[in-house]
Amino acid sequence: xxxxxxxxxxxxxxxxxxxxxxxxxxxxxxxxxxxxxxxxxxxxxxxxxxxxxxxxxxxxxxxxxxxxxxxxxxxxxxxxxxxxxxxxxxxxxxxxxxxxxxxxxxxxxxxxxxxxxxxxxxxxxxxxxxxxxxxxxxxxxxxxxxxxxxxxxxxxxxxxxxxxxxxxxxxxxxxxxxxxxxxxxxxxxxxxxxxxxxxxxxxxxxxxxxxxxxxxxxxxxxxxxxxxxxxxxxxxxxxxxxxxxx
Ligand SMILES: Nc1ncnc2c1ncn2[C@@H]1O[C@H](COP(=O)(O)OP(=O)(O)OP(=O)(O)O)[C@@H](O)[C@H]1O
Numbered sequence: 658x659x660x661x662x663x664x665x666x667x668x669x670x671x672x673x674x675x676x677x678x679x680x681x682x683x684x685x686x687x688x689x690x691x692x693x694x695x696x697x698x699x700x701x702x703x704x705x706x707x708x709x710x711x712x713x714x715x716x717x718x719x720x721x722x723x724x725x726x727x728x729x730x731x732x733x734x735x736x737x738x739x740x741x742x743x744x745x746x747x748x749x750x751x752x753x754x755x756x757x758x759x760x761x762x763x764x765x766x767x768x769x770x771x772x773x774x775x776x777x778x779x780x781x782x783x784x785x786x787x788x789x790x791x792x793x794x795x796x797x798x799x800x801x802x803x804x805x806x807x808x809x810x811x812x813x814x815x816x817x818x819x820x821x822x823x824x825x826x827x828x829x830x831x832x833x834x835x836x837x838x839x840x841x842x843x844x845x846x847x848x849x850x851x852x853x854x855x856x857x858x859x860x861x862x863x864x865x866x867x868x869x870x871x872x873x874x875x876x877x878x879x880x881x882x883x884x885x886x887x888x889x890x891x892x893x894x895x896x897x898x899x900x901x902x903x
Contacts, residue, residue: 658718658810660842662715687837688844690847691850696896702815705813735809736813737797738828741815743791754801756806762823771802780795811843815844817829818853
């Protein structure tokens, strides 16, 4: 089982953004998508979620083609967006019930799973709350709980660490590691490499819509001629300089 992206070219109507992307994620593997603001990370994610139509290329998950079997494909994918998307009129409990319905989860087992996740993120006594009562971090936690509740084969996570308290970051990383140990796949965009490093083994560096290199952090360091002692801020400076020279 794997996520396979082949020659993916796309973007917005009349605005090409990503060009000829090729990468795959195998069972139990997490891939970090990194790059400057505007490099095309979120646009890549929107294509994988089926929110944008590619101009060319293929997106396949466990043999399912997104273009040909969109419903089956999307059932295998859970998404944690950078900005929480919640329905103002639904309580936390109703949001979780909606996830259970959308992913066709057996109720009893799903509630057992939900209770563990709610406790982990200290939301277990807030089932009747509406989104208006939640802080920014709490809204993010609701998205995390919903995504892990779905128990999907592929987890797509956009900038997961910003806005979460350190306890929640640790819990999220533990959940990601647990999912990987069960053979799930993770695609994550992030600028916070220190946290990502705990779960992510492979990174793809995106620069102006193309992948410059895919590899471990040490392979990426080598590619850009960085020393082990260099912080990754140096990588971003180099990407910025490349952008200026194009
Ligand atoms: N809805 C949109 N319509 C048109 N162009 C867009 C839209 N969203 C993003 N873009 C453009 O697509 C390019 C890539 O943006 P994208 O959001 O994918 O970058 P990113 O790598 O996720 O950046 P960040 O780190 O800031 O989240 C940018 O040039 C941006 O201006």
